[in-house]
Amino acid sequence: QKEVEQDPGPLSVPEGAIVSLNCTYSNSAFQYFMWYRQYSRKGPELLMYTYSSGNKEDGRFTAQVDKSSKYISLFIRDSQPSDSATYLCAMSAISGYSTLTFGKGTMLLVSP
């Protein structure tokens, strides 16, 4: 079993839809969770950063972490064609000293 599992997609939705992106993980030591957005041929851009379990909201984006289920989610409300990109989840165990473990990324396509 891989440490971080993420469905590669593509996930196709119409403009305005609510998008749900998910990752599962196996390492219970992970405490820090991130979501990155990567446009084609560009570096990843940090979208959300959360610590431990709970929700965090930023504009149209909401990140959820359920450590008991080892499951994290990113919700995008009112999706736009400009949201079309690959979304990578990442996580780590110890702040400041551990490297990130990435999922393979989910490709999202939002059609106008």
Place this chain on the structure above:
Amino acid sequence: GAVVSQHPSWVICKSGTSVKIECRSLDFQATTMFWYRQFPKQSLMLMATSNEGSKATYEQGVEKDKFLINHASLTLSTLTVTSAHPEDSSFYICSARVADTDTQYFGPGTRLTVL
């Protein structure tokens, strides 16, 4: 937000030559920088972790003599691909970590094509 730059953004070179890629944190100091490689439709693969003033730590399977990393200052790390071959063609991305956090900010990447 924090900005990380990479130079060059793309490079084409002949087989057997060496290529240097620069990674700079523009508005913050990064004691740790990371180098990743990404093949088409694949996720980021960590190559090495670079700490300012010390030797880089390479991931298993990454040849340290082929991928030379130097982190001479708190804002600059370089990756040199020595004696490049076509199989080294890839998208190389660096990131810089904000001190005492796990927040990494990524550069825009460098596309290397070896002919």
